[in-house]
Amino acid sequence: MGPSAVSSKFAAPHRQLAPTTSTCQRKPLHSQSSYDKPRTYHHFDNVLLIVFFSHARYGANLDYYKEVYSEYFPNMVFIGPASREDAGFSHSYDLMVDSYQSDEDLSDPNFYKMAGRMAHHMLYTAMKEHNCYDGYLWAPFDTLLNIPRLQLFDQTKFWYYSPWGKFVPNPQVKADENGGKHAPPARISPDPALNVTASWQGWAKDWWYIQNSDPHVGSVVCMEAFNKVPEAMRSRMASFTNGKTRLVGGSADTVYIPGRHRDNFMDILALFLETNCFLEIAVPTTIHLVVPPNEDILYLDHWWIWEPPFNATYVRQRWEEGYEVDTFHTFHWGEKDESGVWRGNHDHVADIQHLQKESAMRQGIHLD
DSSP states (O other), X not given: OOOOSSOTTOOOHHHHTOOSSSOOOOXXXXXXXXXXXXXXXXXXXXXXXXXXXXXXXXHHHHHHHHHHHTTTOSSEEEEESSOOGGGOGGGTTSEEEOOTTOOOBOSOTTSOBOTTTTTHHHHHHHHHHOOOOSEEEEEETTEEEOHHHHTTSOTTSEEEOOTTOEEOOOTTSOTTTTTTOXXXXXXXXXXXXXXXGGGOOOTTTSOHHHHOOOTTTSHHHHHHHHTTSOHHHHHHHHTTTTTOOOOEEOOOSSEEEEGGGHHHHHHHHHHHHTXXXXXXXXXXXXXXXXXXXXXXXXXXXXXXXXXXXXSHHHHHHHHHTTOOOSEEEOOOSXXXXXXXXXXXXXXXXXXXXXXXXXXXXXXXXXOO
């Protein structure tokens, strides 16, 4: 384990608890027994999939997710703000519990205390507890993963929808044939030195990533951490933004951190966790601070949708339009019935499993 990337005045928890032995041993995971058939797929055997819940809405969401993705990810950990005690003792250890600032209060439009605003604490917790992986794939339970697409990504690089990311082409399509059709990238902030909080109109009118102006979790707060980042890393990030000081903001619904950058990533993320900096500023900005000079961030074609279809049909529709869908949020594992009660729909399991086969054919690769 290399030296800390941050000042010795601040020792992040994963540094304080670092093992003294040079032998790296993984902790056993409940997920390793989730798939009861002989394993033929091994592409992600050394990757830890971290699946998070902002709310304790487990049930079918967790069970169906595990049924679909445990075939591809033998190492999977679920993490949420409360235990699964409602499912009984046998399920009480299905997930890690991390309730750090997980309370929700949306009554004040000027200060939406969203349950997932500090979900990067869950990311930090899972990475701290589970060392020794080649990489860490972070996604919420309601993000669909296109396995054949992700199989094409280099596991030694960061994956994110960076404005400066390098696209990963479909091997069946010529490099320029899709006409530049890609999912939207993350946003670049205005100058943090500007008084962007003065014009803040609340979350209903000013979603944070447009101006980063929320005075409670936005750029003013995040800059407290940014200013503590080592100069070399801030200079690296400035190389993306023509020498200007900027933050990066966008969805944090799919992120891949290579294991070789684990410690530096956690060092910088810990600085942001010392503040109330919002998840969707802290994580994207940390990636761009930590990635070494001359190393690419691979561009995930991640889609964030708020209108139906919230299922695999969305992916097929995008394919017809000539787009790739590496991941998308929000995916629904069920629907509300006529009485307004949400119920899981197990048909989605078979549909996603079939979608993976369709995608493999589209990419011209094998899922084995």
